[in-house]
Amino acid sequence: MALRRCWGLAGVAPRLLWNSTVLPGASVPGRTSASSHVSTHHGCKNTGSQLRRFGSAPPSTDVSYEQMKQLLAGRKAVVIDVREPWELREYGFIPGSINVPLGQVNTALQLGPEEFNEKYGSEMPQQTDNIVFSCLAGVRSKTALDTATSLGYKDVQHYLGGWQDWAKNEQNN
DSSP states (O other): OHHHHHGGGGGHHHHHHHTTTSOTTOOBTTBOOHHHHHHHGGGOOOOSHHHHTTSOOOGGGEEOHHHHHHHHHTTOOEEEEOSOHHHHHHHOOOTTOEEOOHHHHHHHTTSOHHHHHHHHSSOOOOTTSOEEEEOSSSHHHHHHHHHHHHTTOOSEEEETTHHHHHHHHHHHO
């Protein structure tokens, strides 16, 4: 019975995914907000919390070029570049970053400190360290951020512009 009453929500999730920049409860011209569908649809008691998990990460997880420069200058973050080693050789890398290819992030963040140091040539980040993931254009770094979060890392961010943004800004300076 409850399933039948909530079945009408099936159309809400795809709309949320399609326009993930709209925050829950925000109004969009020509559309009813997702939260109003959820809270009032045929007496369904769903508060919408299940739907919110499909939204994008909070803006505070994105790091700009200026923020990245400040973090590196103050040595306030561990920067992990998740591109493949050949990409770093061919295009370049952010000075001070550690190369851990995306396919290895899950395993790497679960290694012992000595193993991590041996494999990646750097000190292993602690779960309380500020970690900033970077890649070419901010797509793989977001995936790495999600992986680190799922492993219990608390202060994780990603450089939204990635290497492309870094190189462009460094060229202009």
